[in-house]
Amino acid sequence: EPEVTQTPSHQVTQMGQEVILRCVPISNHLYFYWYRQILGQKVEFLVSFYNNEISEKSEIFDDQFSVERPDGSNFTLKIRSTKLEDSAMYFCASSPGLADYEQYFGPGTRLTVT
Amino acid sequence: AQSVAQPEDQVNVAEGNPLTVKCTYSVSGNPYLFWYVQYPNRGLQFLLKYITGDNLVKGSYGFEAEFNKSQTSFHLKKPSALVSDSALYFCAVRDLSGAGSYQLTFGKGTKLSVIP
Numbered sequence: 254e255p256e257v258t259q260t261p262s263h264q265v266t267q268m269g270q271e272v273i274l275r276c277v278p279i280s281n282h283l284y285f286y287w288y289r290q291i292l293g294q295k296v297e298f299l300v301s302f303y304n305n306e307i308s309e310k311s312e313i314f315d316d317q318f319s320v321e322r323p324d325g326s327n328f329t330l331k332i333r334s335t336k337l338e339d340s341a342m343y344f345c346a347s348s349p350g351l352a353d354y355e356q357y358f359g360p361g362t363r364l365t366v367t
Numbered sequence: 368a369q370s371v372a373q374p375e376d377q378v379n380v381a382e383g384n385p386l387t388v389k390c391t392y393s394v395s396g397n398p399y400l401f402w403y404v405q406y407p408n409r410g411l412q413f414l415l416k417y418i419t420g421d422n423l424v425k426g427s428y429g430f431e432a433e434f435n436k437s438q439t440s441f442h443l444k445k446p447s448a449l450v451s452d453s454a455l456y457f458c459a460v461r462d463l464s465g466a467g468s469y470q471l472t473f474g475k476g477t478k479l480s481v482i483p
Contacts (some may be wrong), residue, residue, distance in 0.1 A: 308469050344411065352463060357398070
């Protein structure tokens with residue numbers, strides 16, 4: 254069964270550094286998403302991406318964040334200058350369509366900012 | 368704005384007994400409702416969804432959920448719990464009627480422990 258994959262599983266970085274989190278969505282899916290879960294808190298929506306552009310973003314997704322689909326298979330989340338409060342589990346998800354479709358989640362990348 | 372409430376942080380049930388994990392929601396339009404399960408060190412796995420139609424929906428691993436529009440609830444149920452059902456369960460909602468239509472809004476999760 255096809256799965257969403259994410260790399261790395263754990264990333265440790267220093268405050269102020271740039272990080273890129275990578276995701277490979279399911280191959281025939283058209284919509285892509287990033288969510289994050291700070292330890293002990295809810296899973297929160299960051300951004301959705303369709304047809305090579307951002308379709309929706311939350312207040313969390315400020316100018317420090319960007320997303321890209323560089324090669325037709327990967328989907329990346331870049332944090333330009335990490336802060337301590339960016340420490341969280343980041344989940345990538347994809348779906349084949351929008352209206353009736355569930356989103357399929359990857360295993361997550363745990364980002365630790367020191 | 369859409370929101371989801373899972374009123375119980377933890378539910379304990381004996382193996383073989385029926386289980387219920389509660390969820391209530393708030394949306395401005397028609398809700399699309401989902402249940403996901405998270406096992407330790409794993410991502411969120413889709414269990415079932417309600418889009419339209421029959422209020423009782425069946426999903427993976429013997430789980431089902433009942434949509435109740437008047438009570439704005441979508442409780443997850445299983446007739447006979449297994450120890451392997453022990454995990455973190457998340458209810459989520461989407462509202463296609465306006466802003467926020469792409470995103471899932473999650474509850475805070477309910478930890479289910481099935482006791483042998």
